[in-house]
Amino acid sequence: MDFKQVKRVLIYRLGSLGDTVIAVPALHLVERTFPAARRVLLTNMQAYINAPAAFAVIDGSGLVHSSIDYPLATRSPRQLAILWWKIARFRPQVVIYLMPRRSEGSLARDRWFFRLAGARQVIGLPVGDLSESAYDPATLLWEREAARLLRCISSLGDGRIDDPASWDLRLTPAEEQKGRDVLTPLSGRPFIACGPGTKMQAKDWGQENWRALLTNLAAELPHHGLALVGAKLDAEVSDYVSSEWQGPVVNLCGLLSPRETAAVLKHAELFLGPDSGPMHLAAAYGVPCAIAFASLDRPGRWFPTGKLHRPIYHRVDCQNCRLTVCIEQKKKCILSIGVDEMFDAALQLIHQGKSVSHP
Numbered sequence: 001m002d003f004k005q006v007k008r009v010l011i012y013r014l015g016s017l018g019d020t021v022i023a024v025p026a027l028h029l030v031e032r033t034f035p036a037a038r039r040v041l042l043t044n045m046q047a048y049i050n051a052p053a054a055f056a057v058i059d060g061s062g063l064v065h066s067s068i069d070y071p072l073a074t075r076s077p078r079q080l081a082i083l084w085w086k087i088a089r090f091r092p093q094v095v096i097y098l099m100p101r102r103s104e105g106s107l108a109r110d111r112w113f114f115r116l117a118g119a120r121q122v123i124g125l126p127v128g129d130l131s132e133s134a135y136d137p138a139t140l141l142w143e144r145e146a147a148r149l150l151r152c153i154s155s156l157g158d159g160r161i162d163d164p165a166s167w168d169l170r171l172t173p174a175e176e177q178k179g180r181d182v183l184t185p186l187s188g189r190p191f192i193a194c195g196p197g198t199k200m201q202a203k204d205w206g207q208e209n210w211r212a213l214l215t216n217l218a219a220e221l222p223h224h225g226l227a228l229v230g231a232k233l234d235a236e237v238s239d240y241v242s243s244e245w246q247g248p249v250v251n252l253c254g255l256l257s258p259r260e261t262a263a264v265l266k267h268a269e270l271f272l273g274p275d276s277g278p279m280h281l282a283a284a285y286g287v288p289c290a291i292a293f294a295s296l297d298r299p300g301r302w303f304p305t306g307k308l309h310r311p312i313y314h315r316v317d318c319q320n321c322r323l324t325v326c327i328e329q330k331k332k333c334i335l336s337i338g339v340d341e342m343f344d345a346a347l348q349l350i351h352q353g354k355s356v357s358h359p
Contacts (some may be wrong), residue, residue: 001120001121002033003156006034006037006130007037007038008040008090008091008092009030009034009038009039009040009088009092009096010040010087010092010096010119010252011027011042011096011098012042012065012098013042013043013098013099014044014053014072014099014134015043015315016046016052016053016054016088017276017277017280017281018279018280018302020054020282021169021277022099022111022144022149022251022280022302023058023098023146023149023249024058024168025149025159025160025166025167026098026146026149026153026159028160029156029157029166029342030096030153031062031063032157032218034094040065040066040068041054041066041068042067042069042070043060043069043218044070044071044072045071045072047285053069054067054240055067056258056259057169057258057259057267058108058169060170060172060259062258062340064086068083068090070082070083071168072214078270080209083209084113084116084117084278087117088117088196088234092114092117092118092119093119093120093121094116094119094121095121095123096123097110097122097124097125097152098124098132098149099124099126099328100145101131101132102131107319108315110122110125115319118248123156123358124149124260125152126148126152130148130151130152130251132148133145133147133298133300134148135136136300140299141300142298142299142300142301142306143301144300144302146298148339161305164286167285169259169281169284170349171263172259178263179260179263180263182252182260182264183227183250184257185249185250186225186227186248187340189214189225189247189248190269191225191227192217192221192226192227192229192350193228193229193265193271193287194210194214194226194228194242194271194273194275195272195276195278195279196228196230196238196272197234197238197253197276198274198275198276198285200294201276201324201326202294202323202325202326202330202334203294204331205274205292205335205337207237207240207241208306209339209342210272211241211243211244213272213339213342213346214242214244214272214345217343217346218244218247219246220246220343221350223247225245225247225248225249226249227250228246228249228252228253229256229261229264229278229322230254232254233254239251258281261278261281265278265281265282265285265287266282266285266287268282268287269288269350270287270288270290271283271287271289272291273292274291274292275291275294275296275302280305283305283306284305288308288309288310288349290342290345290346291309292312292337293312293334293337294326295313295315295318295319295334296319296322296323296324298319305353308352310345312337312342312345314333314334316332316333318332318333319333322330
């Protein structure tokens with residue numbers, strides 16, 4: 001197939017904020033390969049009240065032009081028929097498959113579904129070694145998910161994962177201005193951004209830990225401001241954890257879109273939080289991140305992009321459990337991370353300054 005002649009491309013990617021941000025380099029590659037095509041994102045409807053829909057992360061960027069969404073994990077014949085009709089009406093010539101590992105049966109079903117909807121080619125199916133992150137014995141880390149996605153579609157060209165432009169969300173002038181406006185109360189001071197909230201119980205480091213960390217940092221950095229980011233449901237805990245901060249504070253939880261949040265985070269000296277969507281937004285713009293990582297997945301796979309960060313990940317016997325709620329082990333992985341560990345990591349990143357650019 002001559003890619004230059006392709007006029008309609010469907011991009012299949014499920015997830016929310018973080019899942020979408022780590023797919024941005026792949027979306028840039030798709031745009032470079034099919035610049036004249038109409039690119040439509042096939043994704044799930046908003047799955048959690050505190051997790052934005054995927055299209056909200058890239059709407060206005062030009063990387064995709066519109067979206068088709070459907071209820072996550074639906075098995076309803078009616079919903080699937082409606083979805084098929086929407087895709088068939090779009091008449092995609094090519095489907096870009098940006099999904100995690102699936103069973104052979106699921107891959108065969110998806111391939112058949114897209115072909116039945118009119119697609120002539122499906123690119124990126126995670127088969128063989130494309131279904132798993134590669135392991136690096138030198139670092140003891142696993143390949144980042146963003147890099148695995150690019151391997152899946154390597155037939156389209158070089159994904160340029162280390163190029164800052166590949167992570168650019170192309171914020172609009174209005175979004176950039178909103179980011180500057182909401183930071184006005186900080187009076188131009190250097191500031192730390194913190195997003196303590198998470199939609200997953202297993203990733204929650206605990207409000208007392210976050211409060212102790214920010215209180216210690218406030219004493220060490222009395223001239224810094226603090227910006228809290230997250231969903232509306234995170235506003236109350238953000239007020240609590242920042243109550244001892246000595247400098248100016250802005251609690252922006254629930255007040256900004258994902259893209260406006262990125263416009264704020266790009267100005268921060270440091271981002272603090274759990275493994276989360278805001279972490280990926282900050283890292284995409286080269287902001288150093290100190291992260292309290294739950295050991296739910298293989299170390300490295302969801303670490304923030306770049307080399308400037310300090311992800312605190314404790315290797316425990318139950319790591320890579322993939323749990324969203326941890327009861328039996330009482331979250332021993334993330335709760336074994338000490339406030340002092342995060343404090344030291346944060347200060348190291350602050351002191352290293354801004355002289356090192358994005359990867």
